[in-house]
Amino acid sequence: MIACTYHPKKPARRCCESCHINLCQQCIKIDNAIQEKFLCPICESQTKHLGYAHAIEPFWRRLGKVLRYPFNPFTLSYLAGLTLFLFIAMLIPIPFRWIFFIFILYAIVKYAFAVLEHSARGFLTPPDSGLGHLTKNNWIPLQYIVVLGAFLAIIWAVWTYLTLGLAIITAASLLYLMPASIMLLGVTGNSIHAIHPIALLDVTRAIGANYLLLWLMMVVIALADGLIGLAIEQGLPTLIGLPSGFFISSLLLIANFHLLGYVVYQYHETLGYDVDQDFTEDEDDLPSTHSADAIRQEIHILLEKGDYETAKKRLKHKIIKEPNNLEIHHFCHQFLTEQNDRPGIPRHAQQYLPLLLAAKENNQAINVIKLSYAINPDYKIKDANIALKLAQLAIAQHEKGLATTILSHYRTHYPGDKNMVEAQFQYAKLLHEFHHDTAQAKMILRSLIGRHSQHPKIELLTDYWNKLQ
Numbered sequence: 431m432i433a434c435t436y437h438p439k440k441p442a443r444r445c446c447e448s449c450h451i452n453l454c455q456q457c458i459k460i461d462n463a464i465q466e467k468f469l470c471p472i473c474e475s476q477t478k479h480l481g482y483a484h485a486i487e488p489f490w491r492r493l494g495k496v497l498r499y500p501f502n503p504f505t506l507s508y509l510a511g512l513t514l515f516l517f518i519a520m521l522i523p524i525p526f527r528w529i530f531f532i533f534i535l536y537a538i539v540k541y542a543f544a545v546l547e548h549s550a551r552g553f554l555t556p557p558d559s560g561l562g563h564l565t566k567n568n569w570i571p572l573q574y575i576v577v578l579g580a581f582l583a584i585i586w587a588v589w590t591y592l593t594l595g596l597a598i599i600t601a602a603s604l605l606y607l608m609p610a611s612i613m614l615l616g617v618t619g620n621s622i623h624a625i626h627p628i629a630l631l632d633v634t635r636a637i638g639a640n641y642l643l644l645w646l647m648m649v650v651i652a653l654a655d656g657l658i659g660l661a662i663e664q665g666l667p668t669l670i671g672l673p674s675g676f677f678i679s680s681l682l683l684i685a686n687f688h689l690l691g692y693v694v695y696q697y698h699e700t701l702g703y704d705v706d707q708d709f710t711e712d713e714d715d716l717p718s719t720h721s722a723d724a725i726r727q728e729i730h731i732l733l734e735k736g737d738y739e740t741a742k743k744r745l746k747h748k749i750i751k752e753p754n755n756l757e758i759h760h761f762c763h764q765f766l767t768e769q770n771d772r773p774g775i776p777r778h779a780q781q782y783l784p785l786l787l788a789a790k791e792n793n794q795a796i797n798v799i800k801l802s803y804a805i806n807p808d809y810k811i812k813d814a815n816i817a818l819k820l821a822q823l824a825i826a827q828h829e830k831g832l833a834t835t836i837l838s839h840y841r842t843h844y845p846g847d848k849n850m851v852e853a854q855f856q857y858a859k860l861l862h863e864f865h866h867d868t869a870q871a872k873m874i875l876r877s878l879i880g881r882h883s884q885h886p887k888i889e890l891l892t893d894y895w896n897k898l899q
């Protein structure tokens with residue numbers, strides 16, 4: 431497996447040839463403007479596809495999953511139904527019994543091929559569309575018999591017209607090609623393909639040395655099947671033994687056909703087949719289409735490379751594109767704090783604070799404004815409205831010191847502002863009640879009352895002023 435440069439446990443899907451990095455699904459930068467454009471998170475140029483075979487979990491590591499495959503309600507009840515049918519068949523006279531047998535054989539082979547085809551398209555759980563999928567490819571079981579018949583005929587012909595030795599070699603070769611033949615039949619639905627020597631050799635070549643491994647896995651499963659069957663046959667009366675043996679064999683057959691389908695899926699690129707399903711079993715291994723996650727990933731990669739300036743530029747650009755995405759602003763604030771970007775934090779706060787207030791994320795708003803003042807004691811919140819709201823919030827949260835800082839700047843920062851009376855009144859109250867600076871409070875109130883005699887709150891102001899006398 432080629433691993434992602436930034437996620438060593440994840441298979442890489444694409445690579446950037448100029449940055450020499452391999453990228454997993456998550457790390458690829460997706461350009462939303464142009465679909466199907468997969469960019470390098472560092473240099474933003476088009477990436478190159480790495481091929482799938484290495485990214486898909488190799489079939490030989492899936493033996494456990496392959497054997498567990500048939501254990502789901504649909505497959506189990508389907509096979510149990512056929513087993514029950516077989517049991518009934520054994521209770522009726524021979525000539526009719528055969529009709530049942532043929533039907534059961536047909537139904538099991540049909541289902542096995544449906545599983546193969548479904549798996550080959552990249553679905554790793556059995557088809558759950560009920561019996562619907564059983565209505566297509568009705569001739570597959572018959573074609574399978576034709577293929578098997580053709581194989582037997584070839585062996586028979588070699589034996590009859592040539593030698594027994596050659597016949598044994600032929601039989602062994604055909605047995606070796608059997609998995610390839612079933613795969614071809616399952617995927618193409620064409621029995622000619624399934625016995626065509628060139629097509630068969632092409633399949634073994636595409637899978638390479640691992641074809642032998644596949645073959646051995648199938649032989650092991652078949653041997654296990656044989657041994658279990660033998661044990662059941664000897665231990666149980668035929669009436670029970672035969673259906674039980676059939677049930678176990680069917681389970682293994684389904685597992686085997688799933689394995690064959692999965693191999694087609696794993697090698698679909700070299701085999702030249704399309705798949706429906708992307709090769710992932712992992713929920714969190716999907717491309718980051720979520721805007722905030724995507725930029726987080728991109729910045730993470732740039733920082734890992736030590737390119738702080740580019741990271742900052744990308745983040746800025748992202749904010750210009752999505753100015754109201756609070757999640758991206760959260761991330762930006764975190765990024766600036768972690769990088770200890772002292773000029774950056776208060777600058778970003780200008781945009782961040784109004785969004786925090788609108789989202790009622792009060793604690794974070796308080797933290798951000800405090801941090802901004804800590805960096806720059808003369809910090810000016812651009813919007814007077816936001817400044818007043820923050821001051822009121824600070825008072826409500828018993829952050830009296832912070833409220834005083836904001837309000838002490840109000841008159842110089844926002845001369846002529848429509849909320850001047852309110853802001854100055856709050857400031858005077860704070861001076862008196864919190865800082866015990868009654869003289870200063872009185873001075874502010876007197877000047878306010880003098881200049882704003884028509885203000886609707888004038889009564890409140892004079893009442894308070896009288897109290898201070």
Ligand SMILES: [Zn+2]
Pocket residue numbers: 434435436437440453454455456457
């Ligand atoms: Zn990655």
Ligand SMILES: [Zn+2]
Pocket residue numbers: 446447448449450470471472473474475
């Ligand atoms: Zn690159």
